[in-house]
Amino acid sequence: MxxxxxxxxxxxxxxxxxxxxxxxxxxxxxxxxxxxxxxxxxxxxxxxxxxxxxxxxxxxxxxxxxxxxxxxxxxxxxxxxxxxxxxxxxxxxxxxxxxxxxxxxxxxxxxxxxxxxxxxxxxxxxxxxxxxxxxxxxxxxxxxxxxxxxxxxxxxxxxxxxxxxxxxxxxxxxxxxxxxxxxxxxxxxxxxxxxxxxxxxxPQLDLDVASVLAPVDGRRTVLYAPTWSGEDDANNYTSLDLYGTAIVRALLDRPDVRLVYKPHPRVLTAEEPAVVQAHAEIVRLVTAAREAGAPHELPLEADILGLFEDADLLVTDISSVGLDFLYLRPDVPIVLTDRRTDRARIVAEAPVASVVDIVDGDTVGDVGTLLAANLAQDPHHDARARVRDHYFGFARGDSSRRFLEFVTDCVARRDAMVADLDAAAS
CATH class of the missing domain: 3.40.50.11720 (3-Deoxy-D-manno-octulosonic-acid transferase, N-terminal domain)
Structure with missing residues (x-):
């Protein structure tokens, strides 16, 4: 207190x-x-x-x-x-x-x-x-x-x-x-x-969110959206300190890509030296590329949902961003990261990991090839659609209705419960 x-x-x-x-x-x-x-x-x-x-x-x-x-x-x-x-x-x-x-x-x-x-x-x-x-x-x-x-x-x-x-x-x-x-x-x-x-x-995903970015002719948009480092090691899923700069450099090297870097809001106030350093380096790299005329973006304060519509590929960590993207853009490929380099564990804990390519300690050395493969085609399209149903199970728009019905039911049941308590006490 x-x-x-x-x-x-x-x-x-x-x-x-x-x-x-x-x-x-x-x-x-x-x-x-x-x-x-x-x-x-x-x-x-x-x-x-x-x-x-x-x-x-x-x-x-x-x-x-x-x-x-x-x-x-x-x-x-x-x-x-x-x-x-x-x-x-x-x-x-x-x-x-x-x-x-x-x-x-x-x-x-x-x-x-x-x-x-x-x-x-x-x-x-x-x-x-x-x-x-x-x-x-x-x-x-x-x-x-x-x-x-x-x-x-x-x-x-x-x-x-x-x-x-x-x-x-x-x-x-x-x-x-x-x-x-x-x-x-x-x-x-x-x-x-x-x-x-x-x-x-x-329910939050049923709402329309205005697109933040306009398409760029001749370039496909890759959204790199890493999460923060969590409260402790068990909750740390960020790729920033281990793979962030490698991912960004590989994307900046491609003349047919527009990179959009949007980290978790708490990355902007992070105190972990490796995360702070990686974030600062990525901002420096993207800023330099922008000053050289490339149309890359740093919408650090934007609503992440407003960046989904223009993305041709999402690169992200285990977090809500990947699943929100799966819900809203099921036809667009996703690449996940795994800071622990434990394929069996990540697939067991995150079903979506079984239907995407993964950047980890074993694959980060060839991250450019991995990203290029997902930009060239969508190798996991059908399997990803099945996993989307496993996470959500019904169409966009139904969530809001179900949530409102649930809240209405809670209010009514509470009144009945309180009435029973008061009657028993009288």
Whole structure:
């Protein structure tokens, strides 16, 4: 819990500042913050508009810092659709992220710093279903609230080991993409109730995303999208430090390729020396090629989904990027990397690895030939389509419908459960 400075006697200026920071809310399915006024560096204990809030049966809880905000942002369009039927509020525990989100979405973004304030807020808005998009440790403070169903949805579908944490056992339901995710939980967790898993595909991928890049005549586009290095070695799937520069040099050597380099957002704030060095070298190489007239791109801050449409080949690591691409662009080849150079292990842990070519310690020396083969033809096209069904299983557009139906069911079941509890207590 954050340290709180002992309160001081408010001055006239303090009261004026608080008055200037009041926000007008309108009740209904959507509530928009109209006025924001805070002093730089000054963080309140909670949002000033918490008094008098209407009910919000659905809450998206996010307690992490702005550095992890991308995990929630990809869910915002989906939550905005849910809000058309069930009022939705976002609850945060970090003031800077609160301010950022209020510039991004019309959904109400409510901030509470302390655990006791969080409990009071949930009671006040009668939260019925609380949604969690990551595995942040502060999720467990939110789970203390007893009169709601708690649903983990995660922020992507991938074969990373972090996708099957024992933390899943704490939630009433865990939303997953398809059969591959069910098997992942069955393989990895002991004493886990598989009935907690709810298959909803990838609702975020049903939404239209504007293409970021225009095609370039005479060049095919290769998207290199490495992941970050994870919290520990077991969760480290990045190719940057081992193969990144070799992959980029091989692609820059081809006059018929436009390279697009888009690393995971957390690569931009990485501290591991080898990752920092490799990223800087790749940016230097691409920048130099651009200055020489080549149409390569460095959309470091772009939405990764907006880069998919123009790609003729994806080179990526074990992460959600490869599976999202498989879902959206099943006719386009993928090349995966394996930093552990363990073909049996990667195929066992990631079914997609069985239907793609892999850059690892054994093949990186001839990476140019490997990439050229996938640009010349699509050697795994039919097998890749079968694996796509294994991960997702239904057509684009159905995920959003299934997710909304599931949330609606959660809200209704919660009301019935609370009514039974109250009746038994009376």
């Amino acid at each position: 954050s340290h709180v400075t002992p309160p001081q006697q408010p001055t006239i200026t303090d009261r004026a500042r608080k008055l200037a920071a009041q926000i007008l809310l309108t009740a209904g399915s959507r509530v928009k913050r109209v006025v924001t006024s805070t002093i730089a560096g000054e963080e309140p204990e909670h949002s000033p508009e918490l008094d008098g809030l209407p009910p919000f049966p659905v809450v998206a809880y996010f307690a992490d810092t702005p550095n992890q905000g991308y995990q929630l942002r990809q869910w915002l369009p989906v939550l905005e659709r849910v809000a058309a039927q069930h009022p939705v509020a976002i609850v945060t525990r970090h003031w800077e992220l609160t301010e950022q989100l209020r510039e991004t979405t019309d959904l109400p973004v409510l901030f509470v710093r302390r655990l006791d304030g969080l409990r009071r807020l949930y009671e006040q808005i009668d939260a019925k279903t609380v949604v969690y998009v990551n595995n942040g440790w502060r999720n467990f403070q939110s789970l203390i609230y007893q009169r709601a169903l708690h649903v983990h949805v995660n922020h992507g579908e991938s074969d990373k080991i972090s996708m099957v944490s024992n933390q899943a056992k704490a939630y009433d339901h865990v939303v997953v993409a398809g059969r591959a995710a069910i098997e992942r939980h069955r393989r990895a967790l002991i004493n886990f109730d598989l009935d907690k898993l709810v298959v909803c595909g990838r």
